[in-house]
Amino acid sequence: MSEKKAYTQAHGTGKYDKATGLLGKYDNVRRFWEDQITGIFLRPALNNLVEEKRRRLERIRILDLGCGSGEGYDLLMDVTTKDPAIYEYITSAITQDMLQEYVGVDINEDLLRQAEEYYGHLPKTRFVQGDLSNGLTPELTEKPPFDVYFTSFGTFSHFHDHQSVKIIADICKHAPERAIFMCDWLGRYSYEWQDLWHHPLDKEYFMDYRISYIYPEEERDKVDVASFPLRLITRDEIIKIIDQASKESGTKIKPLKFFDRSIYIGRHMDTGEYNANCPKLRLPANSLFEGYVRTDLESLLVDYVPRSGFDHLNNFFEMFFMSCNTLVQYTISLLSNYDSKKNNLNDIPEILPYYPVPLKEAMEAMRRVIEGVGWVPWGDVRANVIEPHLGYSLRKLEADLQPGTGVGHGLVGIFEIRK
Numbered sequence: 001m002s003e004k005k006a007y008t009q010a011h012g013t014g015k016y017d018k019a020t021g022l023l024g025k026y027d028n029v030r031r032f033w034e035d036q037i038t039g040i041f042l043r044p045a046l047n048n049l050v051e052e053k054r055r056r057l058e059r060i061r062i063l064d065l066g067c068g069s070g071e072g073y074d075l076l077m078d079v080t081t082k083d084p085a086i087y088e089y090i091t092s093a094i095t096q097d098m099l100q101e102y103v104g105v106d107i108n109e110d111l112l113r114q115a116e117e118y119y120g121h122l123p124k125t126r127f128v129q130g131d132l133s134n135g136l137t138p139e140l141t142e143k144p145p146f147d148v149y150f151t152s153f154g155t156f157s158h159f160h161d162h163q164s165v166k167i168i169a170d171i172c173k174h175a176p177e178r179a180i181f182m183c184d185w186l187g188r189y190s191y192e193w194q195d196l197w198h199h200p201l202d203k204e205y206f207m208d209y210r211i212s213y214i215y216p217e218e219e220r221d222k223v224d225v226a227s228f229p230l231r232l233i234t235r236d237e238i239i240k241i242i243d244q245a246s247k248e249s250g251t252k253i254k255p256l257k258f259f260d261r262s263i264y265i266g267r268h269m270d271t272g273e274y275n276a277n278c279p280k281l282r283l284p285a286n287s288l289f290e291g292y293v294r295t296d297l298e299s300l301l302v303d304y305v306p307r308s309g310f311d312h313l314n315n316f317f318e319m320f321f322m323s324c325n326t327l328v329q330y331t332i333s334l335l336s337n338y339d340s341k342k343n344n345l346n347d348i349p350e351i352l353p354y355y356p357v358p359l360k361e362a363m364e365a366m367r368r369v370i371e372g373v374g375w376v377p378w379g380d381v382r383a384n385v386i387e388p389h390l391g392y393s394l395r396k397l398e399a400d401l402q403p404g405t406g407v408g409h410g411l412v413g414i415f416e417i418r419k
């Protein structure tokens with residue numbers, strides 16, 4: 001009996017769950033790429049906010065809108081103040097003592113139950129049910145204001161533009177003198193849904209979205225996956241929404257950063273449901289981060305198929321995917337040129353001077369990593385060191401080469417509200 005109690009207790013903490021690894025909602029790419037890249041872009045704003053709150057002898061209050069199962073809590077609390085040097089402990093931007101309260105709001109009871117199961121035991125978390133389609137609910141606005149109004153993974157795509165304007169205007173009215181606001185939509189021009197690019201920009205466009213990617217490929221056709229509408233958006237369209245909300249609330253909203261999340265590894269790359277030419281990249285990218293699993297690196301190469309009438313987008317994707325391919329091919333060459341008897345590289349392909357700077361940096365780092373660890377005969381350094389490093393390097397290319405205009409699965413805006 002005591003062991004049942006012990007296991008039940010451990011399960012109840014939410015910390016006993018298996019990370020889903022190669023497939024599923026909380027796969028490796030979500031944890032090591034998407035959540036991390038979001039944290040890296042949020043870092044400067046969070047650092048400034050925490051510093052100011054500390055000076056005022058105040059702590060941070062967070063509202064997570066459309067919190068689902070509450071994973072925003074981990075995402076935010078795991079943001080670090082900087083990329084730590086090798087001898088440093090990783091320091092959180094928001095340390096536990098600086099958090100006053102994290103409140104998650106969502107319409108879905110099942111997800112809220114899961115959030116309670118995962119995070120409800122933490123004393124500073126609270127989850128409430130609420131429908132945000134008419135703006136912030138009274139239950140939220142009657143309470144003290146928040147310093148961070150956060151959304152993640154496409155939550156704003158659930159709303160029509162006039163609803164988004166109302167939510168943002170309500171946030172502006174509720175916010176204190178200074179707050180950060182992050183809004184997250186689906187990008188209009190992800191390669192995953194190239195078949196939908198032609199929809200005119202002068203109208204709000206909602207795609208029929210299916211969460212089919214959580215099923216293994218062989219099961220996808222057998223399941224009747226429900227579809228629901230999600231708004232695809234560009235940066236210019238977001239700016240219009242923000243301007244309108246600013247006008248309606250009489251508040252200044254300063255854009256700090258726009259970023260495209262998941263250009264290379266959007267969820268629907270593997271399903272091909274909205275573009276049959278998509279390479280199945282998510283699974284091999286997940287495999288890069290999986291310990292003791294070797295990845296067929298050739299499966300990371302992208303044969304981009306342009307869409308006529310979209311020269312500007314085609315030019316971007318050609319440059320982006322060719323840079324990724326060049327890094328992958330360089331890695332393959334270095335691995336095949338590594339002499340395991342002499343413990344060195346017997347041939348190093350040239351890094352050409354006109355390559356984009358982030359690509360040159362990534363290639364140079366990859367060479368040094370392979371030279372540095374290639375000789376280690378235990379612990380499968382290819383699977384456990386070199387492949388994750390390739391994953392982080394592809395992530396770096398995505399972060400450094402992107403325009404932040406809607407060319408990824410997600411388009412995120414980070415703003416500062418100042419009164």
Ligand SMILES: C[S@@+](CC[C@H](N)C(=O)[O-])C[C@H]1O[C@@H](n2cnc3c(N)ncnc32)[C@H](O)[C@@H]1O
Nearest residue numbers: 066067068106107108131132133152153155158
């Ligand atoms: C794409 S999910 C994001 C979930 C979570 N933030 C995450 O990072 O995984 C969008 C969330 O918005 C919630 N949502 C949709 N419409 C809503 C509404 N009208 N009011 C409140 N939440 C809503 C959904 O239930 C879902 O949990």
